Amino acid sequence: MLGIWDYLVIGLYLLFTMSIGFVCRKIAHNASDFFRGGGNMLWWMTGMSGIASGLSAWTFTAAACRVYEMGFLMLILYWLWLPAYLIIFFFLARRYRQMRVITVAEGIRRRYGRFTEQFWIWVQIPANMMIGAMWLMTVSIFMSAAVGVPLNLCILILGIVVTCVSLGAGAWSVIASDFVQMTIIIVGTITVLIRTLMLPEIGGLPGLMEKIPAEFTNFNMVEAPSVWIAFLGLSMVMRIMQASDLSQEGAKFLSVKDGGQAKKSTLVIATGSIFIPIVAFLPVMACSVIYPDLAQVFPDMPNPTEGSYMAIAAHVLPTGMVGLIVCAMFAASISSMDTALNRNAGFCVRNFYIEFIKPNASEKEQLLMGRIFTVILAVALIILATTLANNREIGLFEFSNLVFSLVIPPMVVPAVFGFVYKKTPVWSGWSTVVVGFCAAFFAKFYISIDAAGKYIWGLDEMNKMEHGDVTFIVITAFTLMCSISWFFFSSLFYKRVTPGHRESIEALFKDMRTPIDHVAEKSENRDAAQYHIVGSLNLILGSLLMCGFLIPNSLGGRMVFIYCGGVVAGIGGILLTIYKKKVAAEQG
Template identity: 30%
Template sequence: MILAPIDWAIIGAYLLFSLLIGVWVMRKAGKNSEQFFAAGKNMPWWLLGISMVATTFSTDTPNLVANIVRTDGVSGNWVWWAFLLTGMLTVFVYANLWKRSGVLTDVEFYELRYSGKMAAFLRGFRAVYLGFIFNVVVMATVSLAAIKISGVLMGLSPVETVVIGGLVTVIYSSLGGLRGVLLTDFFQFFLALGGSLIAAYVALNHPEVGGLSGLLEHKEVVSKLNILPDFSDPSQAIGIFIIPLVIQWWSVYYPGAEPGGGGYIAQRMFAAKDENNSIAAVFFFNAAHYALRPWPWIIVGLCSIIVFPEVADLKEAFPDASGVADHDMGYPAMLTFIPTGWLGLVVASLTAAYMSTISTHLNWGSSYLVNDFYKRFIRPDSSEKELVTVGRISTVILMIVAGALALLLQNALDSFQIILQIGAGTGLLFILRWFWWRINAGSEIAAMFIAFAVALYFQFAHAHTGLPEVTGWQELIIGVIVTTIGWLSVTFMTRPTDYKTLVNFCEAARPGGPGWQNVINRAKEKGEDLEPLEDEAWRVPQGLLCMVLGCIAVYGALFATGYWIYGKWILASIITVVALVSSGLLYKAWRKLIKIRPDEELFDEE
């Protein structure tokens, strides 16, 4: 596929625009580490929310969705749609807690919540593990998708793709910090969304597809259209629907959908100007991520089934990319039919998707390495200028390592499953640690290592044990059970967090609830005045109500859109009404939640 000069001009203009933003905000971003990693903690909800959406709209996302649609049909998307429950829990229960905590990164949280050498070890280890190892794997997966797309559309080799895309991204990320990332994300969001709509329109108008009616009536596509799985096939229903909705959403750590919040989602919450902006930003992200974006990707994936039914067809059509061809290449393959000019815009949109995700992960990972490892353990007395310099250097190193790893990967869906398995069983701990005083640093260390060990076992050792083979969802359940039993056992076998640390955490985050009653009772026995903690209104019950209503509203919008596309007018109308009613009820419940405010003056007086 050879791009015309106008296509290259559009792509080049976008790359130059991104670089200029980095240069424009360079001076402000370089003032101190809070500016570089948290944009001064004064950002509005709409900019943060759009940035979250842009970050999760990466080059590997439409590839992943196309892979799922081609292999498991539309209903296969429940493996990630289920994470909406996690997102809404974060919105209405955890967003305000993260903002109150006052930390710069979610890894810094460990020494706010836990005490002693184990807490320090946990902070340092997680900084390196998440900021470098885990983060590099995610960026490599994203880069793999960029390799496949550029190989199909631009004829670039994997090395050329990694060098060109990585170079531009690392320059503006290292110069502009989080502020530069947020501003480029704002434009990248609209460009990427527009590109996906163009891709869906062109795919539908392919001669072999024959428009929307031709797509929906094609014999190879009809069986793939169901939004809910075929419950007559228990293995499919369990694997792609029941397990994700019943177990996966609360038990698995996955970037962008961490139970209890975390990662770059938490980073955006820290950057918000106040709690309300933090909550609104995460809500906008979840609504747009699950209800606004999926259908253009799904349509392109369905069209690719008609044009390229098998992987062999993809390899034959694109011999230069045959070495990495798989079902996830169905999406970029359909983009080759986009006409000149429009193609340049779509490629620029995919470039934007790639850069938005990589830039976020670069800044997020660098924040861990600088704030929670270098500053905490290497040079505690380092100046703000030094921290920014180290942040820029670590940004470059992360990009180099991620690019090298990307050249070794093969499939986006495989990487998705590996990441899920590595985090299996840790999610419940991340949810409970805010509301149960007994969880300590040992609990988190145990959960982390046990989950990783189980993942390694299934990835490399299980096939050689002679034991029966297990499916992906069975691996997930086993991982959750083993990891949960492990960290709960360690919790009760190790000493609790220091009492003073628990009190300080309660005063900072004010989580409330019966899980902290033990701490309040101990304070009474000591004759200490903790009335502000005892009188704190517990927001969780109202937050859970908002979570349920939010899920109904967003799922309703997602399904209604699908049924309108399918031409099922009655069902679409009913679901649309449900979505609108639940949205109205959510508005009222949300207003009540906001009124459940802590008495700030009590804490100020103390």
């Protein structure tokens, strides 16, 4: 499937990605720069980074597997993310940025106190590591099959690349990398979509709609309607919670320049949630027409349908460009992995090292410790991903749903509701997490999924897909209900809150209502630097892509490289033009 030119493209791309951390290294001057980009990131940077956080290799493997089996169901699932971003736009984005904290744990301390802060980080760190390891495992399983590299070696190589990105300038290099990676993902997936629809055996979008299996639009043929409807509904609720969760994707808003820019970045993410699934999933539906039996294409993959996107990409793209798509899938996972490293390093330095070991640590020392903790956590991430990959017994879609149903709900409730509802006591944060994990444990080991399917959904027997979805629904719904009920039950004890803690909560909520004043708060203007760094990276990457014109291909194949590289370089040129105008305005 891959040739020597594809391997060359992959190698060069990985080297380029590793260099991003080196390029950005000098821009991080203090802990705030390293852990949240100094709170000065522009809306288009954080917006693209937010889209990257919502994507991963999971989109092109596990989700593509479900698209290959049920078609438009996954498109609808992704479109149901839109309400989450509308809620964030109208109610949360501005409030989150105006908390004026460097790490999420500092916000937890202001809301719930110091004990909950420490409890939180030592629960959050392994949770983030589990999620980051899952993404690393996912992309490594795919790239191992596509490239032919042993799985454990693939995990090691990709883990090193992610570490290099995070080491350079922390959040600065992470967000800059996200923007560059997203340009590749967007250009690459659009190219695959166009060339797929141009295939004679597909016949454009009308032809595709005529040829796709009936179950792609009639989901009842694959799964009981009561199951897939409940799955979509609960997935939408979880997406609202996860996107609003300050310990997960909501943390992006701590990095943006001010409340207004936070709202703009939300619109970028919302737009991406509408269009990205279309360009990513329509080729997979076409793959079901071209390759009705993927076991013949990927005989060594335990779940061949997880390679459906790669199969159609290899079918339509010229030599060398297939390697770029492999890189795009890796790029889709970088954000989740390097964000997990950067966020955990922030917890270790800001909420542990300077709290208990060296309270007077200088900014330079905090930067050094941030990089040291990043390396330590990266080693742990690689080991954990290797362990998960070698002991996985179910498909990626089912595995990821199981991880999310067990890990996310207990953490998300106090991290969302605690910043919109203030009348709960200091212990409501940590106790809700404990209750949530107990509920998740009980649901996983003591609630019979077969019995739930029979008595709730009326299914005497369930197929593999129904069993996986019912498992996700039961564990997630039970955990959420217990966690939310306990959190609001604790409000009955709010009257016993100490005056000091009540003042802390009131001060936090006052800050969240107060707009950022850049002059009074002495914010450093880094706008020009962002245009310069990201513009230069895009220009370099686009120029390298256009060199793919020299790879032996048909004229049409060569022009694909000119188109992709030209678009990426063009974006870089636009950003550099804006940079020059800003520099001229500042000097004038």
